[in-house]
Amino acid sequence: xxxxxxxxxxxxxxxxxxxxxxxxxxxxxxxxxxxxxPAEPEVTASKFNVCNVCSANCAMICDIVDGKVWRIRxxxxxxxxxxxxxxxxxxxxxxxxxxDRIKFPxxxxxxxxxxxxxxxxxxxxxxxxxxxTGQKFNEAKEKYGPESIVFFTRPHDFAVRLAKAIGTPNLVxxxxxxxxxxxxxxxxxxxxxxxxxxxxxxxAKYILSFGWDQPAKGKNMSAQGYIHALNNGARAVxxxxxxxxxxxxANEWIPIKPGTDLAVCLAxxxxxxxEELYDKDFVEKYxxxxxxxxxxxxxxxxxxxxxxxxxxxxxxxxxxxEFATTKPAIVPNHKRDAGGPLYxxxxxxxxxxxxxxxxxxxxxxxxxxxxQRRSKLKPFDExxxxxxxxxxxxxxxxxxxxxxxxxxxxxxxxxTVSEAILNEKxxxxxxxxxRKQNVLAVPDAPRFVEALKKLDFVAVxxxxxxxxxxxADVVFPEPHxxxxxxxxxxxxxxxxxxIALKDPVxxxxxxxxxxxxxxxxxxxxxxxxxxxxxxxGTKLADEQxxxxxxxxxxxKASPNGLWSDQKPFKPREEFGxxxxxxxxxxxxxxxxxxxxxxxxxxxxxxxxxxxxxxLIVTRHAAHRMSESQNNELVMQxxxxxxxxxxxxxxxxxxxxxxxxxxxxxxxNRITLKARLIExxxxxxxxVEHGFGHWSKDLTLAFGVGGNEGDLVPGxxxxxxxxxxxxxxxxxxxxxCVKVYKA
Amino acid sequence: xxSFLSQVFRDEVGWQKxxxxxxxxxxxxxxxxxxxxxxxxxxxxxxxxSNLRESAGRNFNGKEKEFGSLDLRKEFAYLFLTxxxxxxxxxxxxxxxxxxxxKPWEEVRAFYRSIGIEKDKSEIHLEDHIAVELGFMAxxxxxxxxxxxxxxxxxxxxEEKEFLIQVQHDFLEQHLLKWAPGLCDDIMAKxxxxxxxxxxxxxxxxxxxxxxxxxxxxxxxxxxxD
Ligand code: SF4
Numbered sequence: 025x026x027x028x029x030x031x032x033x034x035x036x037x038x039x040x041x042x043x044x045x046x047x048x049x050x051x052x053x054x055x056x057x058x059x060x061x062p063a064e065p066e067v068t069a070s071k072f073n074v075c076n077v078c079s080a081n082c083a084m085i086c087d088i089v090d091g092k093v094w095r096i097r098x099x100x101x102x103x104x105x106x107x108x109x110x111x112x113x114x115x116x117x118x119x120x121x122x123x124d125r126i127k128f129p130x131x132x133x134x135x136x137x138x139x140x141x142x143x144x145x146x147x148x149x150x151x152x153x154x155x156x157t158g159q160k161f162n163e164a165k166e167k168y169g170p171e172s173i174v175f176f177t178r179p180h181d182f183a184v185r186l187a188k189a190i191g192t193p194n195l196v197x198x199x200x201x202x203x204x205x206x207x208x209x210x211x212x213x214x215x216x217x218x219x220x221x222x223x224x225x226x227x228a229k230y231i232l233s234f235g236w237d238q239p240a241k242g243k244n245m246s247a248q249g250y251i252h253a254l255n256n257g258a259r260a261v262x263x264x265x266x267x268x269x270x271x272x273x274a275n276e277w278i279p280i281k282p283g284t285d286l287a288v289c290l291a292x293x294x295x296x297x298x299e300e301l302y303d304k305d306f307v308e309k310y311x312x313x314x315x316x317x318x319x320x321x322x323x324x325x326x327x328x329x330x331x332x333x334x335x336x337x338x339x340x341x342x343x344x345x346e347f348a349t350t351k352p353a354i355v356p357n358h359k360r361d362a363g364g365p366l367y368x369x370x371x372x373x374x375x376x377x378x379x380x381x382x383x384x385x386x387x388x389x390x391x392x393x394x395x396q397r398r399s400k401l402k403p404f405d406e407x408x409x410x411x412x413x414x415x416x417x418x419x420x421x422x423x424x425x426x427x428x429x430x431x432x433x434x435x436x437x438x439x440t441v442s443e444a445i446l447n448e449k450x451x452x453x454x455x456x457x458x459r460k461q462n463v464l465a466v467p468d469a470p471r472f473v474e475a476l477k478k479l480d481f482v483a484v485x486x487x488x489x490x491x492x493x494x495x496a497d498v499v500f501p502e503p504h505x506x507x508x509x510x511x512x513x514x515x516x517x518x519x520x521x522x523i524a525l526k527d528p529v530x531x532x533x534x535x536x537x538x539x540x541x542x543x544x545x546x547x548x549x550x551x552x553x554x555x556x557x558x559x560x561g562t563k564l565a566d567e568q569x570x571x572x573x574x575x576x577x578x579x580k581a582s583p584n585g586l587w588s589d590q591k592p593f594k595p596r597e598e599f600g601x602x603x604x605x606x607x608x609x610x611x612x613x614x615x616x617x618x619x620x621x622x623x624x625x626x627x628x629x630x631x632x633x634x635x636x637x638x639l640i641v642t643r644h645a646a647h648r649m650s651e652s653q654n655n656e657l658v659m660q661x662x663x664x665x666x667x668x669x670x671x672x673x674x675x676x677x678x679x680x681x682x683x684x685x686x687x688x689x690x691x692n693r694i695t696l697k698a699r700l701i702e703x704x705x706x707x708x709x710x711v712e713h714g715f716g717h718w719s720k721d722l723t724l725a726f727g728v729g730g731n732e733g734d735l736v737p738g739x740x741x742x743x744x745x746x747x748x749x750x751x752x753x754x755x756x757x758x759x760c761v762k763v764y765k766a
Numbered sequence: 767x768x769s770f771l772s773q774v775f776r777d778e779v780g781w782q783k784x785x786x787x788x789x790x791x792x793x794x795x796x797x798x799x800x801x802x803x804x805x806x807x808x809x810x811x812x813x814x815x816s817n818l819r820e821s822a823g824r825n826f827n828g829k830e831k832e833f834g835s836l837d838l839r840k841e842f843a844y845l846f847l848t849x850x851x852x853x854x855x856x857x858x859x860x861x862x863x864x865x866x867x868x869k870p871w872e873e874v875r876a877f878y879r880s881i882g883i884e885k886d887k888s889e890i891h892l893e894d895h896i897a898v899e900l901g902f903m904a905x906x907x908x909x910x911x912x913x914x915x916x917x918x919x920x921x922x923x924x925e926e927k928e929f930l931i932q933v934q935h936d937f938l939e940q941h942l943l944k945w946a947p948g949l950c951d952d953i954m955a956k957x958x959x960x961x962x963x964x965x966x967x968x969x970x971x972x973x974x975x976x977x978x979x980x981x982x983x984x985x986x987x988x989x990x991x992d
Contacts, residue, residue, distance in 0.1 A: 090872065090875075091867075091875075092867045092872075118865065121865040121866040121867050121868070122865065122866070123849070123853045123855060123858050123864070123865065123866050124849040126847075127847050128847060130843060130847065133836065133840060142844075144840050145840065145843040145844065145847065145848060146778075146836070146839040146840055146842075146843050147777075147778060147839065147842065147843050147847060489848065489849065533866065533867075533892065534890075535890060656863055656864070656865060720849075720850050721848050721849045721850060722849070723849045
């Protein structure tokens with residue numbers, strides 16, 4: 025417990041750290057005898073599908089009893105699922121049968137918009153929905169230019185083509201709140217393209233986590249890999265201000281001060297280089313810039329890092345040595361870990377992760393961070409060659425053109441969208457098409473609601489009547505993923521190319537249309553149908569499979585619902601940088617005026633007398649963002665979110681377990697129930713994301729808990745440019761708050 | 767009557783359709799049925815009908831009024847398409863989980879199957895949607911030639927008639943009456959429009975009355991057979 029004592033001795037505002045003890049031993053697994061399960065009914069059909077709850081897209085088998093999904097299983101032959109799913113996947117069919125689902129296309133009759141306002145829906149035909157949307161989009165286009173129409177969606181070939189056909193460059197994406205820090209740094213220093221998505225945790229022997237918490241968040245392949253590795257004797261060390269399940273299962277939990285992981289990483293890099301503990305073969309053969317990096321990190325001694333992070337220098341030294349001398353070792357990263365878009369220094373921390381992995385030879389090597397071996401799917405534009413598109417304006421509301429590294433990926437816009445709309449910068453936005461995004465996910469959600477009110481027309485394609493649906497003028501009901509067909513490539517864990525079949529579990533329950541058909545319907549109504557001549561999702565899937573030597577028919581006939589091209593793993597020898605090596609001193613970052621090595625930078629907001637606590641945001645393993653709070657089964661497991669505080673802190677504040685409390689930041693405040701634990705730093709309050717729904721049409725979710733995103737400020741493009749952050753990321757946890765009894 | 771109610775719950779209705787329902791021909795048949803009821807039940811049903819008729823009369827005078835129609839359309843969406851209204855499914859009312867296709871839905875399907883019928887592919891609603899259950903009753907009451915939609919094309923033999931009446935009786939008793947009164951109460955509590963208030967009240971009373979009438983018909987048929 026040496027590290028615990030030192031942490032307790034460190035300065036942490038006005039708070040005592042007595043209740044916050046790092047753990048070093050694994051808990052014993054409680055093997056209680058289980059009640060026998062009831063007899064299983066006779067399964068009448070089993071259908072292959074792919075979980076669409078998160079982007080892992082685990083392949084699943086849906087067992088159907090008399091026309092209804094009775095059970096879902098993981099497909100055992102899928103590399104991602106390996107025969108298992110997470111709670112979100114297992115419970116996903118409950119949303120299929122949710123009576124709150126949007127049943128028909130509808131239009132709004134009440135022009136007033138906002139929380140608590142009745143939209144005055146009326147049912148309309150699909151034709152009317154398309155015509156109305158087409159007419160309104162065309163009006164905006166003619167009066168204010170095509171760029172006044174914004175796509176607020178996730179990427180989809182059909183939607184991208186429609187945006188190009190309209191001539192708008194504005195496709196707002198949420199990834200600046202999700203992983204642009206990782207994307208930008210991998211792109212600059214390693215790949216020249218995107219980031220890797222595979223963590224070969226299964227084969228790792230040393231797992232060094234800085235806020236990486238995927239097992240606790242229920243990510244299927246991460247959870248399985250982590251448990252497998254631990255059972256296989258791997259050592260796991262978790263730096264996290266909160267004792268999450270990942271930390272609880274680890275050999276060692278180190279309650280680091282929020283936003284200071286970079287300091288510890290820099291000290292570890294220095295030690296590994298100075299003591300020459302790095303993998304010399306790998307570093308010599310596959311990296312450049314060691315000397316420049318070495319010079320740049322010399323000031324970052326473990327003692328210096330201790331002062332910043334409150335992690336004892338001795339612990340930093342020991343863990344660094346263990347990490348560098350146990351093979352294979354990994355610093356896993358996914359999205360919102362310490363190297364994610366949480367803190368002002370997130371991109372630097374992510375770059376430090378890359379360097380640590382490179383120093384121990386764990387980039388694209390077994391047990392390390394691996395590039396996914398995806399199927400070479402024929403691109404949409406090759407299957408359906410495009411016509412000429414009108415020239416779109418270069419200037420975007422996301423400021424793509426101002427961020428030379430992340431801009432070209434188009435993976436940004438969420439953080440700045442409200443300011444862009446409200447300030448009409450660089451020009452007015454008048455209409456929006458939304459799909460699979462919600463108000464609650466945007467930083468400072470109430471401000472985004474104000475931005476939405478400013479628009480003349482909003483069309484939304486969705487499954488459930490979420491908050492953004494309440495702001496819509498026209499609603500297109502989409503099918504649940506279990507009602508859809510097609511195929512999906514493996515990405516999150518693809519050692520070899522593999523494609524999984526999607527076969528609907530039955531007839532659609534409502535008058536829904538697939539996303540592709542919705543896009544084509546709008547295009548036709550706008551007089552842009554020629555861009556989609558002969559285009560269909562079914563044809564796309566079939567053509568793509570044919571180009572791989574298979575077909576949809578063959579995939580449907582496959583006994584395991586999979587197409588696989590199993591090849592032995594060949595580690596990558598060349599990388600996508602100018603030097604073709606992993607750049608420990610990034611020439612690309614330098615060329616664009618960013619720091620070429622990850623030097624120290626503190627987080628933006630620090631505790632003050634007014635806002636003395638760090639806000640930590642996490643995700644419950646059973647919940648998927650703000651999409652699952654109306655799921656009857658999930659809500660049994662995790663019925664609300666809490667303001668989780670250390671018991672000692674709560675005592676000082678006069679707060680008892682279960683009390684209603686206000687959590688207030690400089691932008692907003694939310695009400696939550698307090699939950700008191702010992703496994704959190706006393707200078708932090710932790711809130712799970714996904715709650716705080718105000719749509720009364722979400723019967724189970726409405727009014728439960730609070731949305732921590734309300735506490736997080738958004739930014740303007742200019743502010744992000746001034747931050748000199750190549751990832752243009754939002755700082756989703758770089759917020760300090762106060763907590764008091766409601 | 768069942769056919770009218772089924773349509774009203776299935777989709778938006780314009781005042782034209784409502785007004786058509788109150789045509790003299792329909793009213794005469796309905797009056798003859800109501801006359802068979804005990805006086806207090808007859809009075810309540812008549813009251814419901816006249817409220818509904820009044821609501822229609824206020825809004826319809828030969829041509830569809832745009833404003834009136836929009837009101838009805840909004841109310842339909844509010845009541846039956848958004849969760850702030852009601853869930854017109856037996857599964858949600860009687861199932862433990864308040865989800866679609868739960869055990870009650872299975873039982874409704876089993877009932878249909880037990881008499882050899884399946885929902886038509888063109889039917890977009892689930893088997894236990896109120897409109898489908900009322901539609902089922904409409905078809906059987908038509909077949910048994912007992913109600914106002916009867917057009918008397920074919921003579922049905924007594925045994926078949928007994929079977930058809932028994933089916934209606936059982937479906938009402940085992941299904942519709944188990945949940946539709948609750949649904950109607952919820953509609954009456956939530957609706958902001960007198961038309962749907964009237965429809966719900968009418969449905970509630972009509973189902974109860976129909977059960978009495980079916981019971982009586984069954985007794986009469988048994989007596990005849992004896
Ligand atoms: S990790 Fe869970 S939610 Fe994500 S795809 Fe797999 S089963 Fe679904």
